[in-house]
Amino acid sequence: MDSLILEISTRGLDRYEAVKFGTTTIGRALDNDIILSDPTVAPHHLQIVQHSDQSIELTNLAEINPTQVDHQPIDTRLIGKLPATIEIGRVQLRLLARDHAVAATRPLAANRSNRHPFGHAYWALILVLICLLVSGTDFFLNSYNSFKWSDLLKYLLRETILTIGGFVLTLSILERLLVNRWEIRQMLTSVCLIYLLFTAAMLLANSLDYLLSASWPSTLLYFGWYLIIVPGAITLYLVHISHLPRNRSLMLALLIASPLALPSILQSTQMQLLLDNFSITARYHNNLSYLNWHLRKRVDIESFIEQARQLEAGQAAD
Amino acid sequence: MHQSLFAVLLVLLFAVTAPAAALDSKGIYQLNQDRVVQVRVLNRETGKKSSIGSGFIVGDGRQLATNYHVISQIVLEPELFYISYISNDGTEGELTLEALDVAHDLALLGAEQALGDAIQMSPLPPRGAPIFAMGNPLDLGLSIAVGTNGGILNQTDDSRILFSGSLNPGMSGGPTFNEFGEAIGINVATARNDISFIVPSRFLTELIERSTTESYADNVDLKAEVARQVIAYENRYIEQLLAGDWQGLNLRQFQLPGVISPTVRCWDNSAKLNAVARYKRYQIRCANQNHVYLDSDNHFVGRLSYEYYWLESDELNPIQFYNLYESLNKDQIETKPGREIASNFNCETWFIEVSMQEMKSNLCRREYLDYPGMSDVLFTAALTGHADRGFFVTLIMTGVDFDSTLPLIQKFLEETEWTP
Numbered sequence: 001m002d003s004l005i006l007e008i009s010t011r012g013l014d015r016y017e018a019v020k021f022g023t024t025t026i027g028r029a030l031d032n033d034i035i036l037s038d039p040t041v042a043p044h045h046l047q048i049v050q051h052s053d054q055s056i057e058l059t060n061l062a063e064i065n066p067t068q069v070d071h072q073p074i075d076t077r078l079i080g081k082l083p084a085t086i087e088i089g090r091v092q093l094r095l096l097a098r099d100h101a102v103a104a105t106r107p108l109a110a111n112r113s114n115r116h117p118f119g120h121a122y123w124a125l126i127l128v129l130i131c132l133l134v135s136g137t138d139f140f141l142n143s144y145n146s147f148k149w150s151d152l153l154k155y156l157l158r159e160t161i162l163t164i165g166g167f168v169l170t171l172s173i174l175e176r177l178l179v180n181r182w183e184i185r186q187m188l189t190s191v192c193l194i195y196l197l198f199t200a201a202m203l204l205a206n207s208l209d210y211l212l213s214a215s216w217p218s219t220l221l222y223f224g225w226y227l228i229i230v231p232g233a234i235t236l237y238l239v240h241i242s243h244l245p246r247n248r249s250l251m252l253a254l255l256i257a258s259p260l261a262l263p264s265i266l267q268s269t270q271m272q273l274l275l276d277n278f279s280i281t282a283r284y285h286n287n288l289s290y291l292n293w294h295l296r297k298r299v300d301i302e303s304f305i306e307q308a309r310q311l312e313a314g315q316a317a318d
Numbered sequence: 319m320h321q322s323l324f325a326v327l328l329v330l331l332f333a334v335t336a337p338a339a340a341l342d343s344k345g346i347y348q349l350n351q352d353r354v355v356q357v358r359v360l361n362r363e364t365g366k367k368s369s370i371g372s373g374f375i376v377g378d379g380r381q382l383a384t385n386y387h388v389i390s391q392i393v394l395e396p397e398l399f400y401i402s403y404i405s406n407d408g409t410e411g412e413l414t415l416e417a418l419d420v421a422h423d424l425a426l427l428g429a430e431q432a433l434g435d436a437i438q439m440s441p442l443p444p445r446g447a448p449i450f451a452m453g454n455p456l457d458l459g460l461s462i463a464v465g466t467n468g469g470i471l472n473q474t475d476d477s478r479i480l481f482s483g484s485l486n487p488g489m490s491g492g493p494t495f496n497e498f499g500e501a502i503g504i505n506v507a508t509a510r511n512d513i514s515f516i517v518p519s520r521f522l523t524e525l526i527e528r529s530t531t532e533s534y535a536d537n538v539d540l541k542a543e544v545a546r547q548v549i550a551y552e553n554r555y556i557e558q559l560l561a562g563d564w565q566g567l568n569l570r571q572f573q574l575p576g577v578i579s580p581t582v583r584c585w586d587n588s589a590k591l592n593a594v595a596r597y598k599r600y601q602i603r604c605a606n607q608n609h610v611y612l613d614s615d616n617h618f619v620g621r622l623s624y625e626y627y628w629l630e631s632d633e634l635n636p637i638q639f640y641n642l643y644e645s646l647n648k649d650q651i652e653t654k655p656g657r658e659i660a661s662n663f664n665c666e667t668w669f670i671e672v673s674m675q676e677m678k679s680n681l682c683r684r685e686y687l688d689y690p691g692m693s694d695v696l697f698t699a700a701l702t703g704h705a706d707r708g709f710f711v712t713l714i715m716t717g718v719d720f721d722s723t724l725p726l727i728q729k730f731l732e733e734t735e736w737t738p
Binding site: 140141142143144145146213277278279280281282283284285286287288289290292294296297298299300301302304305307308309311312313314315316317 | 592594595596597635637640641642643647650651654656657661662663664666667669670671672676678679681682683684685693698700702703705720721727731732
């Protein structure tokens with residue numbers, strides 16, 4: 001019989017040990033064949049025997065935290081089918097056949113690989129320039145006084161360079177801690193894309209607000225942005241750039257996005273309204289648009305007054 | 319003998335027909351010190367004062383007049399508070415509420431037995447005549463303040479006299495005398511710096527007359543009564559506005575309602591622009607001075623204000639212009655009652671054709687929870703469809719019956735004319 005492989009799940013990359021023909025012991029004591037240093041593992045916890053008839057027999061040796069196979073405690077168990085999931089204390093193991101299939105190799109997200117656009121330095125540079133251009137346009141469109149270059153530079157420094165730079169630096173440090181790598185170009189590309197996406201989405205939401213004479217498009221964007229798009233983007237980054245497993249990427253993304261999202265969401269008027277359904281101000285649709293595209297029909301004064309009679313007062317707060 | 323008799327008759331005749339001698343402040347004080355009292359709202363649990371004011375004997379000698387705002391706590395929380403008086407000689411007693419005139423901030427209280435001789439009422443003396451306000455400022459004891467009559471203020475719907483003298487907290491509800499010791503009004507408010515306000519005595523006379531035919535039962539819903547009075551007052555006010563001729567005003571390409579009533583004053587409110595601004599803006603704000611006191615949380619209603627805003631630019635592109643235009647279109651009602659007082663606003667949007675122009679309009683309404691039928695209304699309308707010109711109007715009314723405001727909004731829009 002071919003020798004088996006024991007997959008030991010760790011917080012970083014998984015560890016693999018060959019299980020030889022015959023008897024293999026697993027535990028925390030140093031006289032075991034495979035040593036697990038986790039404190040929930042007994043000194044002698046599990047014995048694996050590969051018999052000559054190719055059967056595999058697992059024997060629990062621990063009184064505390066007895067071994068579980070497929071989530072069931074065992075004394076002795078013959079394993080007929082691989083892979084088998086084993087829990088020793090809080091350590092997760094999988095018993096695999098040597099020919100167990102492995103996932104496809106992912107291309108490196110670096111400029112030495114032409115298959116990954118995020119790794120190219122010029123692509124990051126182009127995106128940074130586009131961000132600066134968009135931010136400068138935003139400054140210009142919201143500037144009502146005579147133009148001053150110094151004002152533009154201050155705005156770009158504050159709103160774009162420091163914002164994007166701050167996110168890139170913070171997230172890169174997190175990535176370094178997580179996967180032990182610096183990937184500044186990829187991070188810069190990703191943050192710039194998120195910035196541009198947010199700008200475009202805001203434009204679209206505001207236009208929809210005016211078109212529909214409603215506020216739900218921008219509210220939806222606001223919550224969707226922080227609760228779905230930002231964690232989703234970080235997950236994609238961790239999966240495709242940092243090459244972490246999907247589930248772990250999702251958890252990490254939620255962890256990273258939370259400090260970004262929670263203060264913004266909790267301070268937003270939308271969330272305040274959800275948490276406390278009373279507002280002393282009148283929330284009316286004050287947005288205006290030069291294009292003036294709206295689905296509401298234009299009415300004359302008499303019709304307006306007639307329809308206005310139906311307007312009820314707002315709800316009392318709880 | 320005949321000559322002596324004639325002389326006596328002549329003296330008697332003179333005594334009957336000649337006007338009473340004018341008194342100075344000392345004389346007025348001495349004449350009325352036993353007829354002006356401190357009115358107090360006391361907590362039933364602690365027996366301590368929660369608010370104080372002044373009052374004076376009127377009507378059948380058993381009644382005391384004061385301001386509604388002095389005793390308004392018993393409207394909000396009758397189970398927690400009661401009203402009492404303490405006279406200048408230290409006599410104390412409990413009072414009951416007999417009648418209210420919320421719109422003019424008056425209340426009529428009743429004692430179980432007669433308190434003394436009622437103070438006589440008198441019409442307003444000529445403008446500039448000396449008048450004397452009595453009361454208990456800051457709980458320091460009865461005092462008298464000397465000033466002059468500044469006349470009826472027509473910007474307050476004829477319900478206030480300007481008193482060029484000093485009123486202080488605690489004097490509210492006290493009488494204001496002419497120089498013959500007759501009450502010409504009731505102290506009500508101050509704007510400091512010897513600018514104070516008096517309620518004309520005719521409103522008190524009407525209230526006393528009304529109290530002879532109407533009385534409040536023990537279980538009367540005073541909040542509903544307050545709401546009924548405020549709404550009736552506001553409805554009369556709006557009817558007067560609708561019936562009056564509205565002066566127009568020009569704001570660039572719009573002919574607009576200007577001073578629509580003597581109660582309204584309009585001011586140019588245009589902000590001084592930076593020299594480098596690439597746009598021009600003009601702002602006119604009109605408002606009345608009707609402040610109707612609602613309750614002890616210092617909520618006032620009766621406000622009517624409308625504000626016009628014109629914006630234009632030859633230099634900004636349309637997107638820049640509309641970004642600026644939108645940022646300015648955010649007026650709100652200044653009064654901000656809490657959740658226990660008012661509901662949320664409910665707002666609806668319309669695109670209304672006004673004088674061949676389209677205006678994006680919002681109508682918002684909230685209601686006062688304890689005052690049935692009473693609402694605050696906010697109406698805004700912003701001009702659309704012009705690349706370099708913007709205009710919006712905000713019309714605000716507080717403490718009104720919502721339905722009665724719609725004809726006023728309609729007239730506002732109908733009196734708005736666009737000049738191409």
